[in-house]
Amino acid sequence: MQEPSGSTPASTLLTIPQVAAYLDISRGQVYKLIYSGLPTINLGRLVRIHKETLDTWLKDQEQDIHHV
Structure with missing residues (x-):
């Protein structure tokens, strides 16, 4: 899916797989x-x-591990 020229890319939504x-x-x-x-x-029964958010959450988890 292409974004119109000059616009910022939409947030990437990932499926569980x-x-x-x-x-x-x-x-x-x-x-x-x-x-x-x-x-x-x-989104209804769909999970995205x-x-x-995933990258930020992983960094937060890494910081929590280092503070233990």
Whole structure:
């Protein structure tokens, strides 16, 4: 999908399988991350995750690990 020229790209929404591939983990592990606080967008029965939110959440988790 192309954006009109001169506009900023829309936020990237990832599916559960895309998040699993991005992190090289199973879909079940993605659901565990969601259960532990990974923010999602629910569109009816569909679950999506903003890539930017995922990256920020992962950085926050990394910082939490270093402070323990």
